[in-house]
Amino acid sequence: MVKVDRDAAVSGISSFGLMRAAGHAVAASALRHYPEATRFVCLCGLGNNGGDALIAAAALAGSGARVAVYLMGDPARFTGDAARAFAAVSIPHQPLDTYVPTIGDVVIDGLFGAGLSRAVSSDVAALMRTVTDLTLPVIAIDLPSGVDGRSGQVLGESFQAAQTVTFMTRKPGHLLLPGRTLCGVLQVINIGIPARIVTSHRASLVENTAALWHKAVQVLDPAAHKYRRGHLIVFSGAAPSSGAARMSATAGLSAGAGLVTMVAPTEALPTLAAHLTAIMLRPVDTDEMLSDLVKDTRLNAFVLGPGFGAPDRARRYVAALSDRSLVLDADGITAFRDDPQFLFAAFRGPVRLVLTPHDGEFSRLFPDLAADTALSKIDRATIAAERSNAVIILKGSDTVISEPNGRVAINANAPPWLATAGSGDVLAGIVGAHLAQGMPPFEAATSAVWRHGVAGNKAGEGMTAENLLRAIRPLPRMPSSLARP
Ligand SMILES: NC(=O)C1=CN([C@@H]2O[C@H](COP(=O)(O)OP(=O)(O)OC[C@H]3O[C@@H](n4cnc5c(N)ncnc54)[C@H](O)[C@@H]3O)[C@@H](O)[C@H]2O)[C@@H](O)CC1
Ligand SMILES: [K+]
Numbered sequence: 076m077v078k079v080d081r082d083a084a085v086s087g088i089s090s091f092g093l094m095r096a097a098g099h100a101v102a103a104s105a106l107r108h109y110p111e112a113t114r115f116v117c118l119c120g121l122g123n124n125g126g127d128a129l130i131a132a133a134a135l136a137g138s139g140a141r142v143a144v145y146l147m148g149d150p151a152r153f154t155g156d157a158a159r160a161f162a163a164v165s166i167p168h169q170p171l172d173t174y175v176p177t178i179g180d181v182v183i184d185g186l187f188g189a190g191l192s193r194a195v196s197s198d199v200a201a202l203m204r205t206v207t208d209l210t211l212p213v214i215a216i217d218l219p220s221g222v223d224g225r226s227g228q229v230l231g232e233s234f235q236a237a238q239t240v241t242f243m244t245r246k247p248g249h250l251l252l253p254g255r256t257l258c259g260v261l262q263v264i265n266i267g268i269p270a271r272i273v274t275s276h277r278a279s280l281v282e283n284t285a286a287l288w289h290k291a292v293q294v295l296d297p298a299a300h301k302y303r304r305g306h307l308i309v310f311s312g313a314a315p316s317s318g319a320a321r322m323s324a325t326a327g328l329s330a331g332a333g334l335v336t337m338v339a340p341t342e343a344l345p346t347l348a349a350h351l352t353a354i355m356l357r358p359v360d361t362d363e364m365l366s367d368l369v370k371d372t373r374l375n376a377f378v379l380g381p382g383f384g385a386p387d388r389a390r391r392y393v394a395a396l397s398d399r400s401l402v403l404d405a406d407g408i409t410a411f412r413d414d415p416q417f418l419f420a421a422f423r424g425p426v427r428l429v430l431t432p433h434d435g436e437f438s439r440l441f442p443d444l445a446a447d448t449a450l451s452k453i454d455r456a457t458i459a460a461e462r463s464n465a466v467i468i469l470k471g472s473d474t475v476i477s478e479p480n481g482r483v484a485i486n487a488n489a490p491p492w493l494a495t496a497g498s499g500d501v502l503a504g505i506v507g508a509h510l511a512q513g514m515p516p517f518e519a520a521t522s523a524v525w526r527h528g529v530a531g532n533k534a535g536e537g538m539t540a541e542n543l544l545r546a547i548r549p550l551p552r553m554p555s556s557l558a559r560p
């Protein structure tokens with residue numbers, strides 16, 4: 076947005092005009108959502124977020140509403156457009172520390188927006204808590220104050236907004252947690268920056284929607300013969316822990332892999348055979364048996380990790396698979412905690428590896444990134460993808476998917492109940508199925524995460540991983556014009 080603003084100014088667009096449009100949009104939203112408000116309380120910081128709030132206050136007052144304005148500091152410190160707004164609106168104001176939150180108030184939050192750079196002060200934090208305790212509705216301008224727009228993290232304390240009005244495009248903090256929840260209902264308002272300027276800076280960072288991967292889906296032919304829809308291999312651990320890999324294999328079949336074979340130690344085969352019908356089984360007990368297996372180049376995608384145990388064997392098998400498409404999950408990731416570099420070195424060249432860590436597993440492969448609190452989830456996933464030459468699916472309610480050349484997607488369709496035992500095994504199987512069908516790794520991963528979220532919503536609250544398996548649905552094949560950008 077900084078670059079967009081700069082180009083808008085260069086092209087002759089008045090930045091004060093943008094501020095006026097922003098402030099009027101906020102006022103319109105306030106009147107539309109809270110026509111019954113006793114008074115609108117506009118809290119103004121000294122930056123442009125406060126300038127937006129001043130314009131909103133003047134517009135609300137002009138429409139006949141009762142308005143109170145509280146300023147966070149000496150108005151002589153306003154500069155630039157905010158100073159211009161302050162001069163233009165001539166509206167009574169009081170210091171912020173005199174505000175007593177009162178039932179009936181609707182709070183217009185213009186304390187901090189994109190310029191938040193440190194934790195909010197204890198006084199402001201106390202005010203935020205009082206407003207929250209009284210459950211006063213808060214309309215946040217651009218971002219709920221206290222939320223870092225870059226990371227979605229809270230710096231000190233934040234408002235819980237009922238509505239957030241932002242401008243031109245969403246920022247990472249609107250999608251990453253906890254920012255996404257703190258925004259309440261998000262409105263994105265066009266304040267008049269030409270689309271050509273916004274799209275010229277379209278980041279490689281997007282929400283994970285069908286627009287990102289539908290072209291890769293279109294090349295798949297669901298009617299194709301099973302031998303043309305790929306052959307997915309899922310490794311099983313010992314019999315007692317084979318349930319996780321069975322979940323992955325079953326998900327792989329449901330997600331469209333033409334053939335799925337589970338590879339397992341001989342002792343586990345009776346257990347697997349008792350549970351599986353459409354999935355084939357093959358014993359592999361030694362490294363030699365594995366090298367025999369991988370001579371068959373029709374086996375085009377592998378999932379290793381769910382319930383695998385055996386870290387030594389995991390490392391040797393992964394080394395033998397380093398020229399293939401591999402989804403490495405769970406125990407497969409943990410197996411490399413002492414030497415992640417070995418894993419990364421094995422998968423140099425064209426991207427073939429998809430890693431699916433939750434935060435704990437991530438910290439085993441990338442301890443320095445996990446410990447660095449200055450990094451956002453997007454930064455961590457991006458650097459990890461570069462370092463490992465893998466597509467990273469950094470899981471959570473706000474899963475972030477990144478690839479080595481810098482594309483990043485934030486997923487936002489997962490219901491909270493998707494965080495359940497076996498859910499990650501299902502996801503690994505779906506990714507494996509997409510790889511087996513020939514999707515490129517980033518598209519395979521993003522579409523799998525999205526499909527997993529859809530299945531979670533379909534399965535509903537209280538679902539088990541078995542319900543989730545049955546809720547896997549075909550991927551949409553929509554033209555890009557219908558897909559949300
Ligand atoms: N194109 C756009 O996106 C537009 C953005 N506008 C607004 O401009 C805002 C950004 O304005 P600014 O860059 O002036 O930033 P902010 O208004 O968010 O605030 C920055 C000010 O607060 C101070 N500050 C930061 N953290 C603090 C803390 N914890 N405690 C006390 N002071 C703190 C900073 O030193 C700076 O003076 C956006 O959020 C948006 O509301 C609008 O005016 C319209 C155009
Ligand atoms: K704000």
